[in-house]
Amino acid sequence: MKNMFVLLLLLIKLSYGQTYVSPLNDNGIYITAKDFQSGILTHAFNKSKHIKFVENKRLLIVVKDMDSSYLFYYDQIWGYRKDGVDWRLFNGSDYRVVRTKKICIYSTPVCVACLTTAPLNFSIDLTSPIHPLSKHNLKDAYHTNTAFVEKIKKLPWTTSIMKRDKHSGEYQFIKWL
Numbered sequence: 001m002k003n004m005f006v007l008l009l010l011l012i013k014l015s016y017g018q019t020y021v022s023p024l025n026d027n028g029i030y031i032t033a034k035d036f037q038s039g040i041l042t043h044a045f046n047k048s049k050h051i052k053f054v055e056n057k058r059l060l061i062v063v064k065d066m067d068s069s070y071l072f073y074y075d076q077i078w079g080y081r082k083d084g085v086d087w088r089l090f091n092g093s094d095y096r097v098v099r100t101k102k103i104c105i106y107s108t109p110v111c112v113a114c115l116t117t118a119p120l121n122f123s124i125d126l127t128s129p130i131h132p133l134s135k136h137n138l139k140d141a142y143h144t145n146t147a148f149v150e151k152i153k154k155l156p157w158t159t160s161i162m163k164r165d166k167h168s169g170e171y172q173f174i175k176w177l
Contacts, residue, residue, distance in 0.1 A: 027053050029061065029072050030079045030086075033126035036097075041081060043070055053082055059092050078126075090130045095121055102177045106130060120162070135161050138173065151176045 028041025035041070043063045045051045052064040059074040072080075079088040079097070086097040088106060095106035096118075104126055107118040120133040124141055131137040135152050138161065142148050152173065155161070163172050 024081070026081065026084045027051075027063075028081050029063070029077055030081065031077050033078050036078055036086065036088075036126060037100075044081075047083075053080075055080065055082060055087075056094065088126075088130070090123075095130055100126065102174055105133070105171075133161065142177070145177070148173075148176050 024039050025041055025044035026046045028044030030036040030040070031042055045053075045063075045065075050066050052062075054062045054064070061072045061074075061077070061080055063070045063072070074089045074092055077089060079086065081087070088095045088097055088104075093108070095108060098105040098107050098120070104123045106121045106123070108121060110118050121130045122133045122138070122141070123130045128141075131141060135155065139149050139152055152161070161171070161173055164170060165172055165175065
């Protein structure tokens with residue numbers, strides 16, 4: 001009878017563990033791309049006057065609380081989350097994560113008065129190098145996907161790769177991948 005009771009408690013605990021999803025905090029560090037995919041933040045916290053998050057201070061991020069300071073160098077981590085926005089770090093630069101399905105698309109912060117839209121960049125996956133989003137760079141990165149490369153080559157030079165599908169709002173080239 002005692003074993004049956006323990007088994008019942010274990011089953012109840014397992015069922016709660018499968019249905020409960022913890023909300024992602026607004027700030028923290030993604031050590032690896034796998035952490036980003038899983039939503040695992042190191043030193044995660046929500047807005048607090050006792051914890052400070054300082055990024056891009058000599059290519060490092062500092063998380064300070066009342067007792068300690070934690071230093072994360074850009075080349076040792078995948079990225080970070082600040083104020084609910086995810087950022088990937090690559091070659092000493094910050095890239096805002098825009099999408100991660102089929103292709104990873106990033107935007108870069110720019111001077112608001114200089115441009116109306118932020119320039120876009122891409123990577124094949126979460127761990128591959130980041131390149132500016134252009135026809136040429138897409139052809140180079142996906143050179144083994146001949147059908148995709150041919151569709152890009154067939155685009156008239158006057159047609160932008162940034163053209164969106166009217167129904168889905170997605171960039172047309174993403175459907176070709």
